[in-house]
Amino acid sequence: NAGVTQTPKFRVLKTGQSMTLLCAQDMNHEYMYWYRQDPGMGLRLIHYSVGEGTTAKGEVPDGYNVSRLKKQNFLLGLESAAPSQTSVYFCASSFLRVATPASSYNEQFFGPGTRLTVL
Amino acid sequence: GQQLNQSPQSMFIQEGEDVSMNCTSSSIFNTWLWYKQDPGEGPVLLIALYKAGELTSNGRLTAQFGITRKDSFLNISASIPSDVGIYFCAGRKNTGTASKLTFGTGTRLQVTL
Numbered sequence: 001n002a003g004v005t006q007t008p009k010f011r012v013l014k015t016g017q018s019m020t021l022l023c024a025q026d027m028n029h030e031y032m033y034w035y036r037q038d039p040g041m042g043l044r045l046i047h048y049s050v051g052e053g054t055t056a057k058g059e060v061p062d063g064y065n066v067s068r069l070k071k072q073n074f075l076l077g078l079e080s081a082a083p084s085q086t087s088v089y090f091c092a093s094s095f096l097r098v099a100t101p102a103s104s105y106n107e108q109f110f111g112p113g114t115r116l117t118v119l
Numbered sequence: 120g121q122q123l124n125q126s127p128q129s130m131f132i133q134e135g136e137d138v139s140m141n142c143t144s145s146s147i148f149n150t151w152l153w154y155k156q157d158p159g160e161g162p163v164l165l166i167a168l169y170k171a172g173e174l175t176s177n178g179r180l181t182a183q184f185g186i187t188r189k190d191s192f193l194n195i196s197a198s199i200p201s202d203v204g205i206y207f208c209a210g211r212k213n214t215g216t217a218s219k220l221t222f223g224t225g226t227r228l229q230v231t232l
Contacts, residue, residue, distance in 0.1 A: 004161070033219075040128075040224060040225075041122070041224065042122055042123075042207060042222035042223055042224045042225055043162070043207070043220075043222040044122075044222070045219060045220075048219065058219070090161050090162070092161075103167075104164060104166075104167040107152060107164050107167055108164075108220065109164075110154075110161030110162045110163070111161050112159075112160055112161050113159070113160070113161050
């Protein structure tokens with residue numbers, strides 16, 4: 001199992017350019033998430049998905065769009081990149097929480113991150 | 120949006136020393152998690168806590184779910200160089216259908232030989 005993978009690992013954009021970050025997981029997880037990590041801020045949730053074809057806004061969704069056309073993939077798009085979007089982006093996935101004893105098995109697994117710089 | 124307060128923000132310790140860090144919140148969480156992030160990598164789950172007062176160990180790591188549900192603590196015993204990294208706490212309120220987490224601001228641990 002590769003777990004959670006992210007493409008690309010690094011990217012430099014000019015202000016106004018667009019790009020798509022790809023997240024893929026091979027653990028058959030229902031839930032997928034996109035976070036951004038900024039110095040001193042921890043991780044903040046951008047968007048998430050509870051299943052194929054569904055997406056929802058997180059804490060900081062402005063300037064981003066997402067799509068989940070396949071269960072194993074979650075795409076994060078920047079339509080018009082801004083310097084404020086310079087950050088490290090992490091994708092995560094997890095199983096659907098059901099009425100079973102709480103277990104770390106249900107917790108989020110993270111990808112290795114994408115470092116994005118917007119000039 | 121809310122973020123959890125972690126302290127200390129950073130710490131230098133000598134190899135072999137014990138380490139303590141904590142995470143506090145103004146609101147109640149029903150799950151507390153501790154993640155470690157190595158440089159250039161994503162966070163990796165260390166310990167998960169699901170009951171108030173729960174004390175759980177993972178090797179040299181021990182974490183506790185505060186009795187008030189507003190805090191959690193992580194201890195590392197006999198630190199070694201590979202303990203270097205950023206430690207994040209995360210809390211979940213278990214509301215809604217998605218397993219959303221609120222993350223702390225992180226504690227950066229550096230070990231001197």
